[in-house]
Amino acid sequence: MNMIAAQEIKRRGVAALDTLLDQGPVRIVKNNRPRYVVMREAEFELMMNDLAEARLAASEADFKAGRIRKGTAADLMAELRKGG
Numbered sequence: 768m769n770m771i772a773a774q775e776i777k778r779r780g781v782a783a784l785d786t787l788l789d790q791g792p793v794r795i796v797k798n799n800r801p802r803y804v805v806m807r808e809a810e811f812e813l814m815m816n817d818l819a820e821a822r823l824a825a826s827e828a829d830f831k832a833g834r835i836r837k838g839t840a841a842d843l844m845a846e847l848r849k850g851g
Contacts, residue, residue: 768804773797 769787773795776783784805787793792806806814829835838846 768792768794770794770796770801773802 769790771783771787771793784793788807792804794801795803795805
């Protein structure tokens with residue numbers, strides 16, 4: 768992952784990121800510590816879609832393994848009040 772100092776962005780503006788973003792996400796370093804990651808919109812959408820698919824796969828695995836119980840919101844609240 769490429770890195771750029773926040774000071775460089777302050778000096779050159781957002782244009783400083785353009786060429787780096789062509790190579791992938793960019794980590795912005797402030798006070799010698801990684802603080803932010805910037806990526807193109809298409810990469811962000813892909814990452815979010817992958818995350819949603821992973822969550823769905825985990826939920827399906829939980830269901831198949833029997834780790835899911837059916838109930839109502841009232842049942843859940845009663846269980847939480849009892850302490851689990």
